[in-house]
Amino acid sequence: MDATARRGRTRSTLAAPQPAGPGLLRSAATRSLVAATALALAVTGCSSSSSKSGAAAPSAVPRLNAEDINAQPVSNLKQGGVFRNYLQQWIDQWNPYQVDGTYGDSVEIMKMVEPMLFRIDATGVFQPVSDYLESAQVVSTSPQVVLYKLNPKAHWSDGKPLGYQDFKAVWQADNGTNPAYNSANPTGYNQISDVSQGDDPTQVKVTFSTPFADWQSLFYPLLPAAGISTPDDFNKGWIDKIPITGGAFKLGSQDKSAQTITVVPDPTWWGQKPVLDKFTYQVLSASAVTQAFLNNEIDVASAGNANAYAQLKGDPNADIRTSGPWDEVHISFGSNGAMADQKVRQALGKAIDRSALIKVMSQGVPVVFPELGNHIFMTNQAGYQDNSGEWGKFDQAAAKQLLTEAGWQDAGAGKPRTKDGQQLELHFVVSDGSSQASLDMTTAVQNMLAQVGVKLDVDKVPENDLDEKYINVGKFDLATWRNTGSFPPSLVIPFYQQTSGDNVYENYSKLSTPEIDSLLKQAASTLDPTAAAKLYNEADAKIWELGHTLEIYQRPSVGAYRKGLANYGGSGLADFDYAKVGWQK
Structure with missing residues (x-):
């Protein structure tokens, strides 16, 4: 218990x-x-x-x-x-x-x-993570619009760069409008009216239908569009596996019989090299x-x-x-x-x-x-x-x-x-x-x-x-x-x-x-x-x-x-x- x-x-x-x-x-x-x-x-x-x-x-x-x-x-x-x-x-x-x-x-x-666009500090304040974000800010309040500027080095394990399609896929899967996506929490996502590309592929523009004060809590972590774009992928594609990653680490092994999991550094990581060789x-x-x-x-x-x-x-x-x-x-x-x-x-x-x-x-x-x-x-x-x-x-x-x-x-x-x-x-x-x-x-x-x-x-x-x-x-x-x-x-x-x-x-x-x-x-x-x-x-x-x-x-x-x-x-x-x-x- x-x-x-x-x-x-x-x-x-x-x-x-x-x-x-x-x-x-x-x-x-x-x-x-x-x-x-x-x-x-x-x-x-x-x-x-x-x-x-x-x-x-x-x-x-x-x-x-x-x-x-x-x-x-x-x-x-x-x-x-x-x-x-x-x-x-x-x-x-x-x-x-x-x-x-x-x-x-x-x-x-x-x-x-997976990508953590923000990391919360000891005082409870969201801080942007430079490995993924060059900036993120509210550029309009009526309607509320948040503009994300992505680090151009950031990419998924399948080689694709992070982009607006990933934000859009998370929003569409999690906003509660399609019950086929068995989503845990539509909060915030159900207040977004549009996700689109900004002036170039590294910019993501998120527009809200009603104001959402905790917008930095969204896309936390970000998941790849390639892994969640259909209800079947969203609900079943992550069972017993992580199909695509985008962080400093990746799964090393999963042994269900021994009930053990290892996490190891990803050699394709573009940021600071992790200190440890392995988490078990x-x-x-x-x-x-x-x-x-x-x-x-x-x-x-x-x-x-x-x-x-x-x-x-x-x-x-x-x-x-x-x-x-x-x-x-x-x-x-x-x-x-x-x-x-x-x-x-x-x-x-x-x-x-x-x-x-x-x-x-x-x-x-x-x-x-x-x-x-x-x-x-x-x-x-x-x-x-x-x-x-x-x-x-x-x-x-x-x-x-x-x-x-x-x-x-x-x-x-x-x-x-x-x-x-x-x-x-x-x-x-x-x-x-x-x-x-x-x-x-x-x-x-x-x-x-x-x-x-x-x-x-x-x-x-x-x-x-x-x-x-x-x-x-x-x-x-x-x-x-x-x-x-x-x-x-x-x-x-x-x-x-x-x-x-x-x-x-x-x-x-x-x-x-x-x-x-x-x-x-x-x-x-x-x-x-x-x-x-x-x-x-x-x-x-x-x-x-x-x-x-x-x-x-x-x-x-x-x-x-x-x-x-x-x-x-x-x-x-x-x-x-x-x-x-x-x-x-």
């Missing part, structure tokens, strides 16, 4: 603090789409039995712009070497814009092998990660629960790094059966003691876990305010009253409520690979709900089935996962927007209202950040009232990194520059 992460277009299954990067995030696949999968209560936190082991005094909440990556100039690094990372699960779909491709590990690797990734269960690090089999491990932290902090080869990323842990409510009733969902939100869950999760970890009162902004992010109100307040009496109003009658102490002869029995879907600590967490939720007359079954399902057969199709009453890297705020829109036929975008609960939809779209079209934040917060208050998702806490990044590893670690909001990752001399 270790939740995978979906990053602003991605989910992640780890609820306890983790280091950032592949093997940990489910990240929002591309910022335009990502935004990384499981929805089990992916809590890899600590159990009460281990809370006294290796306990550390909490530090202040990491600032949003904090980085802890052992930043070093390339001149201080050895040329060559290998960085050994891990994956939460095997990667089948590599297209980060496709609904099944938002798994954080795959998204992070795609950012190594191995699928490991959550329970195996700590020992694998201690055995010198991998170079990064989560130190986000008491047991792991207690073991890893004493390793002389471990460097504990922390940061405050955009990373939230929540419990999502489904919309089937009894859960279709808003009052039932509201009752569950009031029956779950969020502060108690946080105490369990934060014991023995050296950072504070801030309780989260917002679905869109993190606690240390500009625009944040606590909108949870009465819907995030632990109140068993109010929860019981709501269930009674919904027709579920009290059957007496210790017994499930009933309605029309049926018991109020719900299902929490979790991965069969969940850690014991995660299962302890679900047990706590079970006990809380039992106090108000709800019978909660914990359904363990195969880890590789959790997304495809349960979460992605909304087959759950309760589930949990992390949304990660959902910055800028427009990236959260697909989590809560109204569904369209079979396309749920990333709203796996399938819950929304026209008012929420409208407020989110207005916010994304508002160029003034203060006015936009006000609209996002209005929408957030409505999301709390809807009983869509119970936010629990902002998840700090706490990881063990092998000493000497440079330019990698707790990144906060920032993107990694993988070409500069390496080992100190």
Whole structure:
């Protein structure tokens, strides 16, 4: 039940603090789409039995712009070497814009092998990447027009130069107008009216029908028109392969039997030569990660629960790094059966003691876990305010009253409520690979709900089935996962927007209202950040009232990194520059 992460277009299954990067995030696949999968209560936190082991005094909440990556100039690094990372699960779909491709590990690797026009810095600001862009700017506001000037050296692995056709293909596949493209997130793309060539083949002109403040989050990463121009290519052409690349790296090998992947430098790369010779990734269960690090089999491990932290902090080869990323842990409510009733969902939100869950999760970890009162902004992010109100307040009496109003009658102490002869029995879907600590967490939720007359079954399902057969199709009453890297705020829109036929975008609960939809779209079209934040917060208050998702806490990044590893670690909001990752001399 270790939740995978979906990053602003991605989910992640780890609820306890983790280091950032592949093997940990489910990240929002591309910022335009990502935004990384499981929805089990992916809590890899600590159990009460281990809370006294290796306990550390909490530090202040990491600032949003904090980085802890052992930043070093390339001149201080050895040329060559290998960085050994891990994956939460095997990667089948590599297209980060496709609904099944938002798994954080795959998204992070795609950012190594495909063009990143912009890279976010530690303060959350998009910075153009000169390997791909000479410039990119808004040249008109009515209508909004963005002109991209491409680096003429930039090309795809098939030899074709980057051009407007690639931007146009991403837009047409991802704007939601053709349901044959199973796109995860049309946000921003559905506000574009035209993509065309500028004065020469290196210029791309993108015209918007309505203003889109977060335009730099689009085409992130850019994909080649040759690989996504048809629905079949878009949906199936990236399964088990990356057909065309355009970055400093490329896939070296994929061994599904051994569950290993390698990423190596691309000799045709026109930019600065990468420092490392190879990145390796191995699928490991959550329970195996700590020992694998201690055995010198991998170079990064989560130190986000008491047991792991207690073991890893004493390793002389471990460097504990922390940061405050955009990373939230929540419990999502489904919309089937009894859960279709808003009052039932509201009752569950009031029956779950969020502060108690946080105490369990934060014991023995050296950072504070801030309780989260917002679905869109993190606690240390500009625009944040606590909108949870009465819907995030632990109140068993109010929860019981709501269930009674919904027709579920009290059957007496210790017994499930009933309605029309049926018991109020719900299902929490979790991965069969969940850690014991995660299962302890679900047990706590079970006990809380039992106090108000709800019978909660914990359904363990195969880890590789959790997304495809349960979460992605909304087959759950309760589930949990992390949304990660959902910055800028427009990236959260697909989590809560109204569904369209079979396309749920990333709203796996399938819950929304026209008012929420409208407020989110207005916010994304508002160029003034203060006015936009006000609209996002209005929408957030409505999301709390809807009983869509119970936010629990902002998840700090706490990881063990092998000493000497440079330019990698707790990144906060920032993107990694993988070409500069390496080992100190």
